[in-house]
Amino acid sequence: MGQTAAADIATISRISAVPAILQVISELTGLRFAAVARVTENTWTACAVLDRLGFGLQVGGELELVSTLCHEIRQGHSVVIDKASEDPLYRDPPTPRTYPFESCIAVPILRTDGRFFGTLCALDPDPAPLKSSTIQSTMESFARMLALQIEAEENLQRTEAALIKERQTAELREQFIAVLGHDLRNPLFAISAGAEMLLRKLSDPANEQRAQHILTSAQRATKLVDDVLDFARGSLGRGIPVNIEPCPDLGDALRHVISEIQSIHPKRIIQSSIGDLSDIHCDRERVTQLLSNLLANAVVHGTPDGPIEVSAQVKEGHFVLSVKNHGRIAEDALPHLFQPYSRPAGTTPQAGLGLGLYIASQIAQSHAGKLEVLSTEQQGTTFTFSLPPRT
Numbered sequence: 469m470g471q472t473a474a475a476d477i478a479t480i481s482r483i484s485a486v487p488a489i490l491q492v493i494s495e496l497t498g499l500r501f502a503a504v505a506r507v508t509e510n511t512w513t514a515c516a517v518l519d520r521l522g523f524g525l526q527v528g529g530e531l532e533l534v535s536t537l538c539h540e541i542r543q544g545h546s547v548v549i550d551k552a553s554e555d556p557l558y559r560d561p562p563t564p565r566t567y568p569f570e571s572c573i574a575v576p577i578l579r580t581d582g583r584f585f586g587t588l589c590a591l592d593p594d595p596a597p598l599k600s601s602t603i604q605s606t607m608e609s610f611a612r613m614l615a616l617q618i619e620a621e622e623n624l625q626r627t628e629a630a631l632i633k634e635r636q637t638a639e640l641r642e643q644f645i646a647v648l649g650h651d652l653r654n655p656l657f658a659i660s661a662g663a664e665m666l667l668r669k670l671s672d673p674a675n676e677q678r679a680q681h682i683l684t685s686a687q688r689a690t691k692l693v694d695d696v697l698d699f700a701r702g703s704l705g706r707g708i709p710v711n712i713e714p715c716p717d718l719g720d721a722l723r724h725v726i727s728e729i730q731s732i733h734p735k736r737i738i739q740s741s742i743g744d745l746s747d748i749h750c751d752r753e754r755v756t757q758l759l760s761n762l763l764a765n766a767v768v769h770g771t772p773d774g775p776i777e778v779s780a781q782v783k784e785g786h787f788v789l790s791v792k793n794h795g796r797i798a799e800d801a802l803p804h805l806f807q808p809y810s811r812p813a814g815t816t817p818q819a820g821l822g823l824g825l826y827i828a829s830q831i832a833q834s835h836a837g838k839l840e841v842l843s844t845e846q847q848g849t850t851f852t853f854s855l856p857p858r859t
Contacts, residue, residue: 473513476506476586477528479625480515483617489588489610490518497603499571499590501525504614506586507542521592541587546575548604551595571596575607577615585618652693659686695823698830699808708827710751710834718745721756722780722789729763736767737775745780748787749858750835758831758839759789761824762851766793774848785857787837794848797841805841828853 480486490502500520506513512531519525540547549555549572574589588611598604663683670676698708715721719742730738759778766776770793777792797805806829832839832853843849 473506473511473528476513477515479618479621480504480506481527482621483614485617486516486614487518489614490516493588493590493603493607493610494518494520496606497571497573497590497592497598497601498596499573499592501592502590504577504586504588505531507584509542515586541574541576542584544576544578544584546573546604546608548573548598550598569593571598573598573603573607575604575611577611577618579615579619585615588614653690656686656690656693660690695827698827699823707834708754708830710754710831712749712751712835715748715750715752715755716746718748718750718752718755719743719780721752722759722778725756725759725763726778729760729767733767736772738763738778739775740778741781742778743781745782745787748782748855750787750855751831754831754834755789755853758828758853759791761828762791762853765824765851766791766795766849769793769797770795770849787855788852789854790850790852792848792850796845797843797849799843802841802843806839825851 486504490504493502494500501523502518503514503525504516506515514525514527514529514531517525517527517529525531549570551570552572553570569591570593572589572591574587577585577588579585588607590607660683663679663686666679667676667683670679722742722745723740726738726740730736763776763778770776774794778790779792780787780789782788806825808823808826828851829839835855837853837855839851839853841849841851
């Protein structure tokens with residue numbers, strides 16, 4: 469028995485109604501052998517059996533294919549025989565002689581798309597008045613129900629297999645996160661600490677410059693690793709973790725981010741308006757990360773000579789943080805802006821992984837807030853993070 473036949477038998481065995489169907493068919497017809505069989509071009513395999521004859525055929529057993537009967541069934545036609553020895557259509561074929569029966573009824577099991585699965589059948593050595601009864605229509609109804617159940621079970625098995633595969637993939641992702649979190653961040657921390665120590669001790673400008681370059685590179689690599697970690701957490705469906713708590717110093721933290729970006733880009737004009745944020749509850753580190761990503765995006769993609777405007781206010785109980793620049797985002801790029809690795813079209817090479825806006829949007833979602841963008845020719849581009857009042 470091949471793997472395909474074994475899978476079909478397993479599918480039929482999971483349909484709890486099959487034994488009852490065979491029981492009902494046997495009682496309605498008086499036929500003492502009933503079965504569900506998978507029929508292919510080469511095989512007839514029993515998937516479920518009710519045997520009151522001592523016929524000896526068990527689940528997984530195979531019968532020799534007989535062309536006339538099986539051809540009829542595979543063509544989608546039901547076969548009904550009251551007394552095979554006197555039936556002009558079926559008395560000559562070898563089936564009744566090979567498998568001695570007088571009465572037989574077999575209906576095809578067709579999938580919803582018309583493909584042939586097998587047969588629902590019953591037989592007996594004694595003749596039975598089958599053609600004059602309603603048993604054919606009853607069995608055809610049972611066959612249609614079985615076809616639906618078979619497809620439902622197969623779909624369920626595919627879904628379960630996909631879930632198992634996804635679970636294995638998730639485990640690999642977890643391992644990936646662990647490698648990033650430990651095997652990369654720890655040595656990067658050691659490099660940064662060593663570079664900072666050298667900067668404190670060195671007096672030679674040339675070597676001091678080299679140490680500063682090492683420190684800057686290590687910090688940038690750490691930022692890339694942090695971005696990939698946040699992306700991995702978001703893609704796992706867990707979202708970026710946040711620790712919501714009172715943040716009375718949120719305004720100072722936001723000003724510090726603006727100051728850092730300004731020091732890195734001294735020629736850019738960054739204007740800020742920070743209101744009273746002493747009652748805000750949020751994850752301070754994540755909100756400052758969100759602002760840093762939005763500011764970095766504004767510096768890179770805004771017009772070089774246009775000011776960048778940062779506003780953080782409480783409006784009608786909502787915390788609203790916005791970053792505006794005088795660049796414009798193409799309309800066809802807006803729907804993809806918060807997707808990972810998304811970058812505005814352009815010819816200038818850019819540093820980073822293109823995860824900044826994606827991570828900012830994930831931080832907003834983890835706060836149960838929203839990050840939106842509006843971009844027009846007249847008004848420029850404004851990213852707005854809004855956080856609803858705490859309930």
